[in-house]
Amino acid sequence: MRFTVTGTEATHLGIRLVRAFTGKPVVIRFADNFRGWHDHVSFPATGAAPGIPQGVQDGMLVLPPGDIEAIHAALTTRSDIAAVMVEPTGASLGHAPLPAGFLARLRTLTTAHGALLFFDEVISGFRCSPGGAQQFYGITPDLASLAKIVAGGFSVAALAGKAGILAALDYRKTGAGAIVSPRVMHQGTYNASPVSAAAGIATLKIIRDTGAIARANHTAAALRAGMNAAIARKGINWCIYGEFSDFRIYAGAPGETATVDAIYSGAIPAARLKGGMSAELIQQLRCGLLSEGVDIAGWPGGLTSCTHSDAGVERTVAAFAAALDMMGEEGVL
Ligand SMILES: Cc1ncc(COP(=O)(O)O)c(C=O)c1O
Structure with a gap:
C-alpha cells in the first residue's frame, strides 16, 4: 500500500509502476472513462490532446469501453502491453456498466499474456463492499487505486497491490548495509500526512465495524x-x-x-x-x-x-x- 493525496496521483503512480515492473511501455485504458487529470489519462482515443506530448500519448492505448475483443487483439498481436486499466464497475461507478463476464475474462487474458490488471477503485473502493468492487465481483487485480471513501473525504488516496510490484517503491539495504534508492521514485510532502492518515484509520474502522x-x-x-x-x-x-x-x-x-x-x-x-x-x-x-x-x-x-x-x-x-x-x-x- 502506498499513500498519495489524490486519486489522480494514485493512477499516475500505478501507470509508472506497471511499466517499471513489466519493462513494457504501453497501458490500455478505455475512452470516456475518467482516471484523473494527469497527462496519461487526459486525452481521447482520437483527436486533439492539447498540451500532452506525443510520446506520452504513444504510451497509452485507448480502446472502446468494455470491448474485450479489442483487448484480446492487442494482447495477442503486441508484446509491449504492461497493463490494462479498468474501473471494475464500468465508467463512473457503473454509469455505463461493463458486459457480463467481462472482468473474469479480462483477468484470464491479462494473466495469460503477462500483462498486469489495474483496477481504478477511486469511487468503488469501500463503496461497493468493504473490500471494494474486487471483493464484490470476486476478481483480484494486481494493482488498485483508491481514494474518496478511503479517508472519509479527507485528501488522501492510495495505491494498493501485490507486494512484489509495490516493492519497486521501497528503499533497500544492500548486503554491505548501504541504503539504495527505490527503483521507482514517489516523493511528496503530503503523502501519508498524519491528519489524513488519522482520518483514514477512523473511516476504515467504521467501515470494518459497522454495517x-x-x-x-x-x-x-x-x-x-x-x-x-x-x-x-x-x-x-x-x-x-x-x-x-x-x-x-x-x-x-x-x-x-x-x-x-x-x-x-x-x-x-x-x-x-x-x-x-x-x-x-x-x-x-x-x-x-x-x-x-x-x-x-x-x-x-x-x-x-x-x-x-x-x-x-x-x-x-x-x-x-x-x-x-x-x-x-x-x-x-
Ligand atoms: C474513477 C476515478 N479515477 C480517478 C479519479 C481522480 O481522482 P481525484 O479527483 O482524487 O484526483 C476519479 C475522480 O473522480 C475517479 O472517479
Missing part, C-alpha cells in the same frame, strides 16, 4: 425501487438503475426499451447512458425536485450514504413522483 456499506447500498436499492414504481405509474419510458449506493436516471429514446435489464444486458450503448438525457430535461427534472425540497446530481442521479434514512427515501420518491407530474402537466414528458 455502513450495507446500509448505504440498501438505501439506494429502496430509492431505485420507489422511483421505478413512480415511473411505472406514470407510464413513461424512463428507468432508474445502479448496483450499489447509487441511482442513475435514464430517459429512453423513442422506440428504445429503457429497463434495468436492457441496461445490464448491454442493449443500450455507453454513450447513450452517459449522455442520453438532454441538459434541458435534466434541468426541468431538477427544478421539479427542488420545488419539493430535494436536489440530485446532474448526471442525473445521486449517491447514498449510511446516514440517509428510510424517511429520506420516502421523501425523495414522493418528490420524484411530484416532479414527474409537474413535467407531465407542462407537456415535457
Whole structure:
C-alpha cells in the first residue's frame, strides 16, 4: 500500500509502476472513462490532446469501453502491453456498466499474456463492499487505486497491490548495509500526512465495524425501487438503475426499451447512458425536485450514504413522483 493525496496521483503512480515492473511501455485504458487529470489519462482515443506530448500519448492505448475483443487483439498481436486499466464497475461507478463476464475474462487474458490488471477503485473502493468492487465481483487485480471513501473525504488516496510490484517503491539495504534508492521514485510532502492518515484509520474502522456499506447500498436499492414504481405509474419510458449506493436516471429514446435489464444486458450503448438525457430535461427534472425540497446530481442521479434514512427515501420518491407530474402537466414528458 502506498499513500498519495489524490486519486489522480494514485493512477499516475500505478501507470509508472506497471511499466517499471513489466519493462513494457504501453497501458490500455478505455475512452470516456475518467482516471484523473494527469497527462496519461487526459486525452481521447482520437483527436486533439492539447498540451500532452506525443510520446506520452504513444504510451497509452485507448480502446472502446468494455470491448474485450479489442483487448484480446492487442494482447495477442503486441508484446509491449504492461497493463490494462479498468474501473471494475464500468465508467463512473457503473454509469455505463461493463458486459457480463467481462472482468473474469479480462483477468484470464491479462494473466495469460503477462500483462498486469489495474483496477481504478477511486469511487468503488469501500463503496461497493468493504473490500471494494474486487471483493464484490470476486476478481483480484494486481494493482488498485483508491481514494474518496478511503479517508472519509479527507485528501488522501492510495495505491494498493501485490507486494512484489509495490516493492519497486521501497528503499533497500544492500548486503554491505548501504541504503539504495527505490527503483521507482514517489516523493511528496503530503503523502501519508498524519491528519489524513488519522482520518483514514477512523473511516476504515467504521467501515470494518459497522454495517455502513450495507446500509448505504440498501438505501439506494429502496430509492431505485420507489422511483421505478413512480415511473411505472406514470407510464413513461424512463428507468432508474445502479448496483450499489447509487441511482442513475435514464430517459429512453423513442422506440428504445429503457429497463434495468436492457441496461445490464448491454442493449443500450455507453454513450447513450452517459449522455442520453438532454441538459434541458435534466434541468426541468431538477427544478421539479427542488420545488419539493430535494436536489440530485446532474448526471442525473445521486449517491447514498449510511446516514440517509428510510424517511429520506420516502421523501425523495414522493418528490420524484411530484416532479414527474409537474413535467407531465407542462407537456415535457
Ligand atoms: C474513477 C476515478 N479515477 C480517478 C479519479 C481522480 O481522482 P481525484 O479527483 O482524487 O484526483 C476519479 C475522480 O473522480 C475517479 O472517479
